[in-house]
Amino acid sequence: MKKSIITLGILCALFAGCKQKPNEPDKEKFEPVFMEAMEAWEQQQSQENQVITTIMERRSIRKYKPQAVERDKMDIILRCGINAPNGQNKQSWEVRVVDNPQLLDEMREAMAKGHPDLNPEMVKGCFRDAPTMVFIARDPAYDFSAYDCGLLAENMVLSAWSMGIGSICLGSPVRFLTDNDVCKPLVEKLGFSEGYELSLCVGFGYPDEAPAAKPRDWNKVQYVD
Ligand SMILES: Cc1cc2nc3c(=O)[nH]c(=O)nc-3n(C[C@H](O)[C@H](O)[C@H](O)COP(=O)(O)O)c2cc1C
Incomplete structure (x- = not known):
């Protein structure tokens, strides 16, 4: 016992x-x-926190399946975008969406033509073949408008990822479209209000790659007592 x-x-x-x-x-x-x-x-x-999971798992996508994002889904993403915090609620942005492959091709051709010194394939590849491109312009009359546009873009990128849609923020097409006269008619075609300046592009589409996370430097963050 x-x-x-x-x-x-x-x-x-x-x-x-x-x-x-x-x-x-x-x-x-x-x-x-x-x-x-x-x-x-x-x-x-x-309990899984969906917002944190989306933020931590989002990656920039540079290879996409050919189909454009359905417009009803883009509507949700765009509404999330304009729901972003913004200075004095001025909403100092304007947004244009292009999912017409012919128009995107025209833009690619014009950017290459406008930069004869650069490798045309490199220039044409600056949209990263995203089938849906969003062009964001800022109101330069408001000194914080670039932040407003960045926050709008981030809301779009995160809401897209949560719906299985990939994205990429793109600075190079802003330069390629605005630093020459060849592209002027195409920027005008976007129809931004007088004085607004193209400030960021964001490509969207269904991912055809799953890139690894790029490292972040935690040392850039400090608590100060
Ligand atoms: C303002 C801005 C401009 C960018 N421009 C480009 C670009 O022109 N081409 C590109 O391939 N990626 C561009 N990126 C994507 C960054 O390279 C990417 O966010 C960064 O390497 C971190 O990778 P991750 O987004 O996968 O975490 C840009 C991102 C931002 C925020």
Whole structure:
């Protein structure tokens, strides 16, 4: 009898030992209030946070399937975009969407023509073959308009990713479209209001690649006491 009680005791101890993960603190050493907080935290951790998952898993996509993003889906993405925080709610942006492959081709050709010194294939590739391109212009009369546009773009990129749609923010087409006269008619075709300046492009489409995350430098972040 005594022997079986000892064996049972050893088994219980072993079982308890197995249940505790290597780095898990011994909960019995903590005050009940602390335990409650810890359990609440654990519960929170176990419920997946979709926003954080989307932010952490989003990647810039540079290879796309050919079909453009359906316009009803783009509408959701665009509405998320204009829901971004923006200075004084001035909404100092204007947005144009192009999913017409002929017009995108015309733009590619014009950008290459406007940069005869550069490799034409490199210039034409600046949209990264995204089948849906969004052009964002800013109101230069407002000194924070570039931030407004950036936040709008980020809202679009994240909402798209949460819907399985890839994206890429693009600065190079802004330069290629605005630093020469050949592309002028095509920028005019986008129909931005007088004075607005093209400031960022964002390509959207269904991803045809799954790139790894690029490293980030945590040392750039510091708490200051
Ligand atoms: C303002 C801006 C301009 C960018 N311009 C280009 C570009 O012209 N071409 C390109 O391939 N990627 C461009 N990118 C994408 C970045 O290269 C990319 O976000 C960065 O390498 C981090 O990778 P990740 O988005 O996958 O985390 C741009 C991103 C931003 C925010």
